Amino acid sequence: MNSTHQASLGSICFYGAGSMAEAIVRGLIHKSVAAPKQISMLNRSNQERLTYLTQQYGVLTGNSEQDKNKYLTEASIIVLAMKPKDAKEALTELGPKLQEGQLIVSLIAGISISTLQQLLGTNAPIARSMPNTSSSIGLGATGLSFSEETTDDHVQQVLSMFQSVGIVSVIPEEQMDILTGVSGSGPAYIYYMIEAMIEAGIEGGLTPDQARNLTVQTVLGAASMMLETGEDPAKLRKDITSPNGSTQAALEVLADKDFTNTVKAAVHRCKERSFEMGQAVKEAL
Structure with a gap:
């Protein structure tokens, strides 16, 4: 600059x-x-x-x-x-x-x-x-x-x-407030998932460094893939999900735990909390 x-x-x-x-x-x-x-x-x-x-x-x-x-x-x-x-x-x-x-x-x-x-x-x-x-x-x-x-x-x-x-x-x-829920607090959600993936890798026998490096590069690559291709994330997900394959098995576990609605609920709760904090200050005037 x-x-x-x-x-x-x-x-x-x-x-x-x-x-x-x-x-x-x-x-x-x-x-x-x-x-x-x-x-x-x-x-x-x-x-x-x-x-x-x-x-x-x-x-x-x-x-x-x-x-x-x-x-x-x-x-x-x-x-x-x-x-x-x-x-x-x-x-x-x-x-x-x-x-x-x-x-x-x-x-x-x-x-x-x-x-x-x-x-x-x-x-x-x-x-x-x-x-x-x-x-x-x-x-x-x-x-x-x-x-x-x-x-x-x-x-x-x-x-x-x-x-x-x-x-x-x-x-x-x-x-x-909804932007706060999506991007303001969004990095924390991604870090939370990264933590879980690293822990799973270590549990499976990878070294901590291997689990960390592989997970971070995977997240970076996925984000870069979206930016560079402009593709919808649903399409990119489907492209690497073979019928009855290991990826599908993993995604079924997430779906069984209501992954999509859980993430959406987190974003909307963040939005609500942002609004609540502002209202608390306003009401205290």
């Missing part, structure tokens, strides 16, 4: 320094979309965590009131990366500090743009996002929705941020 993208982003303050914030910071730096000196990260009290982030990425960090005031007021973009339960206190405090022209990017699951503006006490321009942790290696999938206060420049800044770490889907805000 060239320097014009870096200049257009200005300074970015991550208000919250957890795993998702780190994933995006790692991706931004790795793809040269933002230099470490452009990025600051804040948390409430975990100095050990901030020290690690500074040493690992070279970003600015702080947790004192002085640091918080400096980084938040000077940032062009403020990324809300705190947990939903901490949002009310943090955003109520942040509102009076906002400067004209500052853009808010929210990573907080479940909390709507209108609720964010209510907590901030102002109709600030807001981009609501739902990335996933694969952003840290440039293979993320992020959903974005924008408030009516955002300008074309704001939209381009946010697209630049998240396109640098993966693909982006701009969606109506009412679809954000």
